[in-house]
Amino acid sequence: MRLVVVGAAGRMGRMLVKTVAETEGTTLVGAIDREGSALLGQDAGTLAGIGALGVPLTDDPLTAFARADGVLDFTMPAATVTFAGLAAQARIVHVVGTTGLSEQDFARLDAAARHAVVVQSGNMSLGINLMAALVRRVARTLGEDFDIEILEMHHRMKVDAPSGTALLLGEAAAEGRNIALKDRSVRVRDGHTGARNPGDIGFATLRGGTVVGEHSVIFAGAGERIELTHRAEDRGLFARGAVKAALWGFGKKPGRYSMADVLDIAAI
Numbered sequence: 249m250r251l252v253v254v255g256a257a258g259r260m261g262r263m264l265v266k267t268v269a270e271t272e273g274t275t276l277v278g279a280i281d282r283e284g285s286a287l288l289g290q291d292a293g294t295l296a297g298i299g300a301l302g303v304p305l306t307d308d309p310l311t312a313f314a315r316a317d318g319v320l321d322f323t324m325p326a327a328t329v330t331f332a333g334l335a336a337q338a339r340i341v342h343v344v345g346t347t348g349l350s351e352q353d354f355a356r357l358d359a360a361a362r363h364a365v366v367v368q369s370g371n372m373s374l375g376i377n378l379m380a381a382l383v384r385r386v387a388r389t390l391g392e393d394f395d396i397e398i399l400e401m402h403h404r405m406k407v408d409a410p411s412g413t414a415l416l417l418g419e420a421a422a423e424g425r426n427i428a429l430k431d432r433s434v435r436v437r438d439g440h441t442g443a444r445n446p447g448d449i450g451f452a453t454l455r456g457g458t459v460v461g462e463h464s465v466i467f468a469g470a471g472e473r474i475e476l477t478h479r480a481e482d483r484g485l486f487a488r489g490a491v492k493a494a495l496w497g498f499g500k501k502p503g504r505y506s507m508a509d510v511l512d513i514a515a516i
């Protein structure tokens with residue numbers, strides 16, 4: 249499968265370039281970064297630390313998508329919706345790892361998914377997607393006697409909060425309770441907040457250092473607490489998930505899919 253990496257000079261972009269090069273059955277045919285980037289023209293493999301691949305970094309996605317079967321996109325919301333339109337035009341698989349997407353951004357992905365395969369997930373790891381299934385199940389079993397709080401920590405450079413993964417886990421908890429997350433989520437607490445409302449789903453965000461990604465879902469009841477935790481130790485985990493998603497999506501009919509579809513754990 250011929251793949252393009254957009255945001256190829258970023259933390260995830262470099263890991264994706266390396267993973268595509270190392271994966272049997274995938275070839276890197278394009279590497280895109282932001283217009284005006286000082287790194288344009290440099291070899292994507294050299295940037296990724298694996299030696300030259302003969303694929304220079306450019307700011308021309310249209311040309312790159314025309315010779316590709318799929319694109320791996322871990323960039324920024326504004327860029328991702330533009331790439332979604334271009335990938336739909338080219339009828340290629342679009343794997344979206346970008347987080348911080350708004351409702352309008354998701355509507356743009358859905359529009360693109362009428363013409364091409366879009367696989368979107370706030371977290372591409374097996375562990376988190378399995379944990380989401382467990383969270384849904386525990387939330388369904390316990391009900392509102394147990395308060396749900398979601399805690400996440402990431403490196404100091406992360407720009408969005410709560411993380412896409414925290415929101416994915418919150419959605420899973422809300423599904424288990426049969427409620428809409430947007431009506432019951434509490435993302436910030438400060439000052440005299442009053443007591444906790446039963447049924448709310450709380451979020452807490454920590455940022456610092458080089459933490460790759462840590463998430464806990466805490467079910468706090470009277471005198472007991474259940475905690476489910478995932479710790480990502482290496483970004484390669486997300487990159488391998490993204491490449492797996494692209495290979496899975498190749499040849500599928502247009503639509504928006506999740507990592508739970510790719511991993512075949514949607515029914516757990």
Ligand SMILES: NC(=O)C1=CN([C@@H]2O[C@H](COP(=O)(O)OP(=O)(O)OC[C@H]3O[C@@H](n4cnc5c(N)ncnc54)[C@H](OP(=O)(O)O)[C@@H]3O)[C@@H](O)[C@H]2O)C=CC1
Nearest residue numbers: 255257258259260281282322327345346347370371372486
């Ligand atoms: N779903 C998942 O499993 C995971 C998701 N992520 C998400 O992936 C995203 C990227 O994370 P990370 O790699 O750490 O961030 P980085 O900032 O390191 O990388 C983003 C890259 O995208 C580039 N970029 C921005 N705008 C454009 C554009 N219009 N065209 C082309 N390239 C562009 C940036 O360029 P420049 O620096 O010049 O702005 C940068 O090189 C985040 O939303 C993060 O939350 C991260 C890990 C796992």
Ligand SMILES: O=C(O)C1=N[C@H](C(=O)O)C[C@H](O)C1
Nearest residue numbers: 347370406411412413460461
């Ligand atoms: O920005 C990151 O680094 C990460 N972002 C994703 C998120 O927002 O959940 C996934 C992962 O935790 C790393």
